[in-house]
Amino acid sequence: MTLKTIIDKLRAIALRTPNVRSVIVNDIYRENAFKDVEYSVVAILQDEHISGENTVNYGITLVYIDRLLRDAVNEVDIQSEGMLALTNIINTFIGENEDAMLGGEVAFTAFNQRFADDCAGVYARIGLVVETNLGICYLR
Numbered sequence: 343m344t345l346k347t348i349i350d351k352l353r354a355i356a357l358r359t360p361n362v363r364s365v366i367v368n369d370i371y372r373e374n375a376f377k378d379v380e381y382s383v384v385a386i387l388q389d390e391h392i393s394g395e396n397t398v399n400y401g402i403t404l405v406y407i408d409r410l411l412r413d414a415v416n417e418v419d420i421q422s423e424g425m426l427a428l429t430n431i432i433n434t435f436i437g438e439n440e441d442a443m444l445g446g447e448v449a450f451t452a453f454n455q456r457f458a459d460d461c462a463g464v465y466a467r468i469g470l471v472v473e474t475n476l477g478i479c480y481l482r
Contacts, residue, residue, distance in 0.1 A: 343439065343441060343442060343472045345388075345391065345400060348400055348402070348435075348442075348470060348472075349367060349386055351435060351438070351439065352386050352402070352404070352431065352435055353365045353367065353386060355431050355434045355435055355438075356384040356386070356404075356431050358434075359384070359427050359430055359431055360427075361382050361423070361427070362382050362383070362384050362406075362427060363380035363381060363382060363383070364379055364380045364381070364382075364383045364384070365383070365384050365385070365386065366383060366384075366385040366386070367385070367386050367387075368386070368387060368388060369387075370385045370387060370405055370407075370457075379458055379459075381407070381408045381409045381459075381461075382406060382407065382408040382420075382423075382424075382427070383405075383406070383407040383408070384404065384405065384406055384407075384427070384428075384431070385403075385404070385405040385407065386402065386403075386404060386405075387402070387403040387404075387405065388400075388401065388402065388403075389401030389402060389403055389467060393474075396473055396474060397471050397472060397473050397474060398471070398472050398474055399445050399469045399470070399471045400469065400470045400471075400472065401467070401468075401469055402467075402468050402469075402470060403465055403466070403467045403468075404428050404431060404432070404465065404466050404468065405463060405464075405465040406420075406423070406424030406425075406427050406428050406463045406464050406465070407424075407455075407457065407461050407462075407463040408420040408423070408424070408461060408462065408463060409459045409460070409461055410454065410459070410460045410461060410462050414454070414460070414462070416462075417454060417462045420461075420462040420463060420464075421452040421462055421463065421464045424450075424452075424463050424464035425450050425464050428448075428450070428464065428465075428466050429448070432444065432448060432466070432468060435470070441472055441473055442470050442471065442472050443470075443471050444468060444469070444470065444471070445468070445469030445470065445471040446468075446469055448466050448468055449466065449467065450464050450465070450466050451464065451465055451466075452464045453465065
């Protein structure tokens with residue numbers, strides 16, 4: 343499974359997730375460029391990818407973002423919903439792809455941030471370990 347395949351599958355799963363209206367790939371600050379962004383947003387970001395002899399561990403950060411109300415009373419609600427949504431995306435990906443497994447536990451970090459709007463959310467850094475049969479090619 344390639345990096346592009348993983349990102350495409352995560353994107354499709356995110357868009358099937360209840361309340362997720364937009365997906366951003368690779369640059370979370372692209373949200374600022376969208377005048378009428380539809381919330382909730384999931385961002386799929388790349389971290390470090392590590393290639394082993396027979397596996398690749400793809401480092402991915404998934405981010406869930408939603409708009410805060412004027413008084414920010416919904417901040418914890420957004421973060422709670424974000425943890426559920428990201429957990430669903432991760433579990434669905436693993437369940438649909440027998441050749442991939444989660445490389446460790448998932449830790450969530452809550453945040454609030456000014457993007458195009460005042461927002462709150464949560465992110466999770468994960469490793470997706472995929473067996474490869476590409477072998478090693480040596481250039482001569």
